[in-house]
Amino acid sequence: MSEKIKIQSHKGQYSVLFNDNLLSELSGFLNKESHFLIDSNIARLYKTELGPILSSPNTILIDAKEENKTLEKIIPVIEQLVSNSVRRDHTLVAIGGGIIQDITCFISSVLLRGVAWKFIPTTLLAQADSCIGSKSSINLSSTKNILGTFNPPNEIYICTKFLDTLEKKDIYSGIGEIIKVHAIDGASSFDALTNDYDGLFNDKILLQKYILAALMIKKRYIEEDEFDRGIRNIFNYGHSFGHAIESATNYAIPHGIAVTMGMDMANFIAAKRQMLPENQYLRMNPILRKNYSQFSNTEISVDKVIAALKKDKKNTTTMLGLIFPIGESSSIERVQVPADSIFQTQCEQFLQGIKS
Structure with missing residues (x-):
């Protein structure tokens, strides 16, 4: 290439x-x-x-x-x-x-x-x-x-x-970020990647195509907002939760896989809070779960996740600044949510649910 x-x-x-x-x-x-x-x-x-x-x-x-x-x-x-x-x-x-x-x-x-x-x-x-x-x-x-x-x-x-x-887990990790970028680009990009997902592991030409596509998508956003003060924030989709999961597990889960899990966690909580329609959560869940399934039984403390989320640099004094998919189009947006008992319960429900 x-x-x-x-x-x-x-x-x-x-x-x-x-x-x-x-x-x-x-x-x-x-x-x-x-x-x-x-x-x-x-x-x-x-x-x-x-x-x-x-x-x-x-x-x-x-x-x-x-x-x-x-x-x-x-x-x-x-x-x-x-x-x-x-x-x-x-x-x-x-x-x-x-x-x-x-x-x-x-x-x-x-x-x-x-x-x-x-x-x-x-x-x-x-x-x-x-x-x-x-x-x-x-x-x-x-x-x-x-x-x-x-x-x-x-x-x-x-x-x-x-x-x-590369070890297989590092391929999954990289694919996690490719999934994120295509989710940000919209449903058609995400669905095309979902259809090609299995081929990414054994077709080098297909993988190169998606590397190039991911960089071209990201290029549009970073050239508009290089210093991450506006629209580029949406590239933190999956990262606030993903970083918290990494921290809570002492980095036992590779970064891109933790991001995939973080995307699924964001989607789950968005659906619970009625920001994301259930059908959109179900559309995205299978490929996300497939990409982190080898780590789904990892012990993850909800208290440690919440503690890590509270340190996130996107927070305000009283609210957590998190990235969620919103609405029927699953557009990625930043939302301020309180770190209250409802939020903690939703985090715990997700972390318990992925083990089943």
Whole structure:
């Protein structure tokens, strides 16, 4: 597949380049002005292709774990870059998934008041969703994504051959974000994806089609609202509940799968509160449940979910700012709801119901 998308940002235009031959061309990124931040697992899986880069003194390997995406853990990475004589006219190159993306994007924003960066996403979730949009999100202690910046990469390079070494749960995780984007785009996009869902696991060309489609849908929203102050808020669909589920389970559920569960939870509560017609809830439920079914028996404390929801950055002083599908068209909208006993009961009903 050879495609190119151009994204407009506050720093100018950047490109997303699809290149099936990227693995054999990685050494071309190596020069004295480049500093590499690489997922240690990717370094292990692709040590031959990354050989010259891994031998560079300007390469830093990072375990792509949620606990390493914290301000405390990022400081040693910055210190290593400084030790490696990074300069403002150098470039950081991130090779990995969303965690490596967040770390690199954040560092590039604050180090020397701004260093350019490039991104080679190696997970389906990063390729189909998070790679565009300029955001970095960093955890502080146990609060997820409470810190962050908007700093787009100079270029993004997508090679779906990286997906061949992903665990099955990580494919489900990426598909969860693809489902989210198509739900936002409307019923026809969502229903088309539902019909093609099973093929995404064994048809690479079909999967590439949906990666490209998801990025093109997201492009429309982020170019209109790059700083997430308006319409882009709807891309948090499934995320408030999903982040709370991740936190409540100590990140035992992969992000995109938790988002799928969060979408289903939002739909369930919207139906209970008569914001979403029952027929629309039932239309969307089967594919969402199918995508998180392997984790449906995970023990999830409703008290921990509520506690995490109360920390969400979209809240006001007295209300939870949550994203729900509304009406017969299932349009995605932000709604303020009180964190009262009724809401807690509805959350508990959902969490108990998915186990049956």
